[in-house]
Amino acid sequence: MLPSTTLRFLHILALLSGDGLTAPAAGSRMQDVGEHTMPELESLHVFQSLNRSPHARLEACAELGDGLSAAVWSNHHDAQDYQAPSHHTLSCYIGGGTGTFRRDRPGTKGGPDKLCILPAEHQSAWVINGEIRLAHVYFSPEQFALGCVTLLDREPRELQLRETTFLEDARQARRFHQLISLNWLEPGERLLTSSLAHELLSHTLLNQVGVRDGLRLKGGLAAHQRRRLVEYIDHHVEDPISLGQLASMCALSEYHFARMFRQSFGVP
CATH class of the missing domain: 2.60.120.10 (Jelly Rolls)
Incomplete structure (x- = not known):
């Protein structure tokens, strides 16, 4: 995966990983950020x-x-x-x-x-x-999670x-x-x-x-959905990507997609 793609992916994950997540507005855009995606x-x-x-x-x-x-x-x-x-x-x-x-x-x-x-x-x-x-x-x-999916x-x-x-x-x-x-x-x-x-x-x-020992997974995206999302982000790294676009690829509401994306790619 290209570094620019990785940055976009990590930024999307960061946006969806906050506590108290609320349903985002339809068509909301995800903006690019600088390269310091890890804390200082x-x-x-x-x-x-x-x-x-x-x-x-x-x-x-x-x-x-x-x-x-x-x-x-x-x-x-x-x-x-x-x-x-x-x-x-x-x-x-x-x-x-x-x-x-x-x-x-x-x-x-x-x-x-x-x-x-x-x-x-x-x-x-x-x-x-x-x-x-x-x-x-x-x-x-987040970088570990991305590697688990892509590698x-x-x-x-x-x-x-x-x-x-x-x-x-x-x-x-x-x-x-x-x-x-x-x-x-x-x-x-x-x-x-x-x-x-x-x-x-x-x-x-x-x-x-x-x-992981004794782990029983609940929720999250299916394997084919994870792969499809990573491929889509990879091919559209220069384009603005909306939460609604990604959610529609998985036939989910933006709110439920955000939670499932966080579950699949975030920290257990």
């Missing part, structure tokens, strides 16, 4: 936690668009607790980390090129002994990102090294930066996603 980096829990630490140093960070952000950190002799972040985090140890471990798994240590996958709503506590340099890619639940052709609510600690994946580690070698703020390297971030996300979705 400073509002992300994992980013905030490291940024508050006197031991951690932020080397680089950037909003990459499409619900993706990245940061490079160095840290030493620290402790970090992550309590139910609202975003997903992919992490790669670039250097050091041999003295880093989770408090609940003290016998398992990190090291260069080790990967961690920290899903939204997870909880973890870390001890950092010695030096560590690491790269993070943060992505939104896996699955209902996002039935899937979850598997929490993983110190995974070894040479291909992903190489992508992280490529990513941090680029100037994220240089317009000429922006497309490659975004492409690498999307590759990291796609690889994770294809290899580290599992079915």
Whole structure:
């Protein structure tokens, strides 16, 4: 899916994800927004936690668009607790980390090129002994939902990102090294930066996603309706799209379509 299509999709989802949703006016239009569809980096829990630490140093960070952000950190002799972040985090140890471990798994240590996958709503506590340099890619639940539909052709609510600690994946580690070698703020390297971030996300979705245990789905759009909507948005990315148009494709009122769209593509 093209980045512009992704932005449009995420914007539509954002419009329909608010609490207290009321029936929209007929023919209401959805306007394009800028690329910062994910909250600013400073509002992300994992980013905030490291940024508050006197031991951690932020080397680089950037909003990459499409619900993706990245940061490079160095840290030493620290402790970090992550309590139910609202975003997903992919992490790669670039250097050091041999003295880093989770408090609940003290016998398992990190090291260069080790990967961690920290899903939204997870909880973890870390001890950092010695030096560590690491790269993070943060992505939104909406971007995860979009990937479930476009890559896996699955209902996002039935899937979850598997929490993983110190995974070894040479291909992903190489992508992280490529990513941090680029100037994220240089317009000429922006497309490659975004492409690498999307590759990291796609690889994770294809290899580290599992079915939610004990979930019984109610409501939402059918699989063929989800596919048709994504294809329509993809082919009309430059055109104004009304809520009524999308609702009519599913033979639903705008009000009920909005709720079912949110159920199928939003956060479970």
